[in-house]
Amino acid sequence: GQQVMQIPQYQHVQEGEDFTTYCNSSTTLSNIQWYKQRPGGHPVFLIQLVKSGEVKKQKRLTFQFGEAKKNSSLHITATQTTDVGTYFCAGLENNDMRFGAGTRLTVKP
């Protein structure tokens, strides 16, 4: 079945540094979604990418969908302590939505 691989598993940065997490699928995805889960919280929908090569921005967050629709990335510029949490990608293939393993981000003030 479809698998969505996500790296790195953990990332620890100094406040102000940039952060990137990557998702890769073995199959072509219909779309990819990104979620953020704060410690002790629940996943919160951030964004969805549908088109090949799509790039979307939300303030300091930049999301990209690969040309082949098999990979995606989330980049955070100048991290803040409020960015702490686990970032999950979730890929949709044939109506089957699967979450990546997540990247746990910690930010040192």
Place this chain on the structure above:
Amino acid sequence: DTEVTQTPKHLVMGMTNKKSLKCEQHMGHRAMYWYKQKAKKPPELMFVYSYEKLSINESVPSRFSPECPNSSLLNLHLHALQPEDSALYLCASSQEPTGTLYGYTFGSGTRLTVV
């Protein structure tokens, strides 16, 4: 109302108990989901209800029994659980079955401990 409400927030149950988890949304979403999340792991899909019909059952043991009484409610009935079933149980909903318009809206979850 843009929330998915789950009750209870915490539940401790014995292996012989029967309990139910409840989920409610009033956003008019037509798909509802149950996910199980173990610590430091991603959510794992258990069940999908689409237009109040069970459309996906991810080979979940029969000790978990979902129910969708109407388009706003989703229950998860628990019976004879094992300690390894202890986890955060998340309910989610989406406007349409594939969640391709606005993603999934998750509830805050029920933290279940089986003793």
